[in-house]
Amino acid sequence: MQQLNNPFLENNRPTDNTSLNRLRVIDIPDIPVDPEVKGKRGLRLMSADNLIETIKKESRYLDLDLENIPDVKLPIYLNKALESENLKVRLTAENIARRLGRNLAFILLTLKKGDRVNREARPDWEDEHWDYWRQVENIVFVGGLCSGSLGQRLKYYIDKLFQETETPQYRIKFAKNPSLIPMIGAARHAPKECSKLLVFDFGQTLIKRGLANFENDKLNNINQLSSLESKHVEEIEFRNENEEKKEAEKLKKYIIKTISETWKEVVTNYSKPCSTISVSIANDLIDGKFFGGGYGKLGLLSDDLQKEIETELNRLIDSNIEVTFIHDGTAAADTYAETDNSVLLSFGTAIGVGFPIKKAGLRPVSEGLL
Incomplete structure (x- = not known):
């Protein structure tokens, strides 16, 4: 249709x-x-x-x-x-x-x-x-x-x-696995040769973490790690931009700390993932730039924050990785990209809206996950 x-x-x-x-x-x-x-x-x-x-x-x-x-x-x-x-x-x-x-x-x-x-x-x-x-x-x-x-x-x-x-x-x-949907959608962006992908869902309340496993090219399952508390994302009134920037810097450091420590945990307890990390995040993104409240304050720090986070992560874990941030509503919708005339609604801290769109290059998903 x-x-x-x-x-x-x-x-x-x-x-x-x-x-x-x-x-x-x-x-x-x-x-x-x-x-x-x-x-x-x-x-x-x-x-x-x-x-x-x-x-x-x-x-x-x-x-x-x-x-x-x-x-x-x-x-x-x-x-x-x-x-x-x-x-x-x-x-x-x-x-x-x-x-x-x-x-x-x-x-x-x-x-x-x-x-x-x-x-x-x-x-x-x-x-x-x-x-x-x-x-x-x-x-x-x-x-x-x-x-x-x-x-x-x-x-x-x-x-x-x-x-x-x-x-x-x-x-x-x-959804069969409603709390996993943004991570499933983010995992579909894994490079074709990737068999194990580290994936996150940075929400307003919790940070969900997982290791996505692919078999015969399909996303087969996600090993869930314990969730962490979200920090520095409260949408509060700051007295000035400098004060907001300071909080944004704390948020950036917390993101880097969370990803780097999770990487080390996965390498120790499972196996080394591929060199791409997919991050669903509760924030609007335009051309990779953050804006708005919550995680949006990160946009005050740099026009290329993704690259800065990658550089610091590579230093901490002594590796060469690429981090991709995806709006959580878009990530969730990508889980159901092949569903025609559909809307995805997520309910948590607020109502999220996503629109499934057929996209080239998304990895297939096992029916058992949907």
Whole structure:
């Protein structure tokens, strides 16, 4: 099937107005919108932070000891609570999953129907942007919030609301390995001769690390290493550019430290990877340059930061490697590059959007990973 004309892409890169975090669900004519949803932005409805706050409020009924559970792991415990033998715990978890599933369903309904009241609340989108979302056929959900029992419940409540409102539904797929998707997409960029690739997913909350293994030219699996805490990426107001540059320098050093120490760990415990390292990163990149918040502050340091990081890494590990940074939404979308008329949505710190595009040179992926 022919690919849709995508107004959210420019030279195959997502435009600045791609984000669904700024989408507002004002109202949907002839469909009663939940009071908890009406007027809210996408970020407010689907962010991990808001889910974590909800879990904290219900921790007593979920039988959770907040003093001994890091915030970032609370969604994992919600997954476990959905399968609990304790009825009170299970019903509390079900109510949270129902709220999250309906939040997501109303976002999708807003996009699918494209009603004027919601169009007017998104002035940076033209009719062509709304028309695109109405014509999309396939949506792939990835990210930690879409895994396990929670992912199954989200799909149930999405399907249920669409059926109740008699609205044509997107074909929805939940990734088998949702937390690995950006690393899988980044690994597909490995050189053809590479059989073992060191790959990272630098997120706003966690840094995921893995060793991608290729057999018969296909990406067969990713050996996951323990995740690390993300540092120096908070989007805070700096008093001046010098202060922000200092924080950017700390972030750069932390990235170099993380990659170099991981390289040494892999060489010691597994085998030496190929001389290319693929890094999915939660930041917009244009021609390899960083901009924006979070990791974007790295753009203040240099116009060729990738080369500077490579040089320092080569000094630390006494090797000659090449590092490739890929926008995490693009990396995730590259996992499903062969899926026509599709959009990839990731749910974590915020809503990420990626558009699968067929690209030459991407390594094939084993079906078991998708």
